[in-house]
Amino acid sequence: MLRSKYTIQKFMKIAFSGLISLSFLLILILSASQSCFAQEDEFANDPVAGTFETGLLGETQTTVTPYAGEFEMHIQHRFGLIENGLEDVFGIYATSNIRMGLNYGITPKFMLGYGYTKEFKLQEFQGKYRVFTQTESNSIPVSVALYGNLSINSQDKLVFGNDYAFSDRLGYFSQIIVAHKFNxxxxxxxAPSFTHFNKTDSLVEHDKIALTLSGRAKVTPSMSVFFEYDQPLNIDDMREYTNSDQTDPEANLTFGMEIGTSTHVFQVFMSNYEGITPQRNILYNKNKIGDGDFLVGFNILVRF
Amino acid sequence: MKKMKFLILIAIATIGFAFTVQQQKKAAVWEVPAEYKSMENPLAKDAAGVNTGKMVYMKHCRSCHGNAGLGDGPKAARLKTFPGDFASAEFHAQTDGEIMYKSIFGRDEMPNYETKIPSKKERWAVVNYMRTFKK
Structure with a gap:
């Protein structure tokens, strides 16, 4: 009885993530046929501008890269869970996580970046390349970017247990991001993604495929609201260990607001993720949407 | 006596501050290359074109030029040169090409926006929006 209930729950999770992918594709097909930017003018083949405010939206990357020669400094902060209420003022006085990073636009479509995160002393190197950019006439209907992140856990080597090797410290995250600006x-x-850790905690799988759906809507010319949903695919047929479902990562929901100016972008949101680094978030998140395990986070981005 | 000293201190501080407030100078004549001066605005001045321009203006221009283009944005007071009154007849006597050139290429305290506003459509859209400031 318990087993069948469990199977139904699993099936529902997979069906839900499938539904997300399908609905995104459907919306894309519909919008491409409508051609929101349909203008038979000299702008027709120009790339669309401002699909997103910046390369980061809450917890996920976007197809946007810094301009060639431009630096983008990131300050990302996550407070503790709001569950304790006034005791720690909704997580503000709880243990927090912080990341500081710097991205640089090498060409208008290619960027490299470095960052460090407080939790697990992660040193990160990342790169993003925009393969296609949506055009005004929708002759190219979507912008597509490839994103890769390599994290190095720089904690003491005792943390990694016996038979330590440097490669135990490494975690990888790769993602293909497909975006469409409707208007x-x-x-x-x-954005489907693939996460891999060389060494994980006991019974935690080394690989994980996840799907991310995110979007933003402008409320005023400089303020937007946004959301993000991340679903790790915990599929039984893809399991490395038979009992690893005990350590399955949870899905994430992020929602918040964003204010963009010429040189700064501010994002304040609620999220289930506390790891900041994408591979930690995807593989290790234990905060459940249904249990209300949310926390307050903010991102500050400075361009110069 | 203590009160007197305090009052003198306030008086000196007030006079001191009065002299530190800089008078903004009027912008010098800005010669725009002929090719830009006569450039046609290819973007229709319809609601869509103006709205796109408003988004660009509010993001990049508002902080100095102000919400209504009066040159009274939050950063304007720190500039040595008055950012200009976009509601004036003098401003609207310019061609669209002249306004676009000055807005995008900049000079002195007016920054260059070639990389920040790479889209030609957005460049003309912001001109369309600035045209709505006409009194």
């Missing part, structure tokens, strides 16, 4: 106000993106 000046609404943009949506879908």
């Amino acid at each position: 000046d106000k609404i943009s949506l993106q879908f």
Whole structure:
């Protein structure tokens, strides 16, 4: 009885993530046929501008990269869970996580970046390349970017147990991001990803495929609201260990607001993720949406 | 006596501050290359074109030029040169090409926006929006 209930729950999770992918594709097909930017003018083949405010939206990457020669400094902060209420003022006085990073636009479509995160003393190197950019006439209907992140856990080697090797410290995250700007106000993106850790905690799988759907809607010319949903695919047929479902990562929901100016972007949101680094978030998140395990986070981005 | 000293201190501080407030100078004549001066604005001045321009203006221009283009944005007071009154007849006597050139290429305290506003459509859209400031 318990087993069948469990199977139904699993099936529902997989069906839900499938539904997300399908609905995104459907929306894309519909919008491409409508051609929101349909203008038979000299702008027709120009790339669309401002699909998203910046390369980061809450917890996920977007198809946007810094301009060639431009630096982008990131300050990302996550407070503790809000569950304790006034005791720690909704997580503000709880243990927090912070990341500081710097991205640099090498070409208008290619960026490299470095960052460090407080939890697990992660040193990160990342790169993003925008393969396609959506055009005004929708002759190219989507922007597509490839994103890769390599994290190095720089904690003491005792943490890694016996038979330590440097490669135990490494975690990888790769993602293909597909975004569509519907009009000046609404943009949506879908991003499947693959996470791999060389060494994980006991019974935690080394690989994980996840799907991310995110979008933003402008409320005023400089303020937007946004959301993000991340679903790790915990599929039984892909399991490395038979009992690893005990350590399955949880899905994430992020929602918040964003204010963009010429040189700064501010994002304040609620999220289930506390790891900041994408591979930690995807593989190790234990905060459940249904249990209300949310925390307050903010991102500050400075361009110069 | 203590009160007197305090009052003198306030008086000196007030006079001191009065002299530190800089008078903004009027912008010098800005010669725009002929090719830009006569450049046609290819973007229709319809609601869509103006709205796109408003988004660009509010993001990049508002902080100095102000919400209504009067040159009274939050950063304007720190500039040595008055950012200009976009509601004036003098401003609107310019061609669209002249306004676009000055807005995008900049000079002195007016920054260059070639990389920040790479889209040609957005460049003309912001001109369309600035045209709505006409009194």
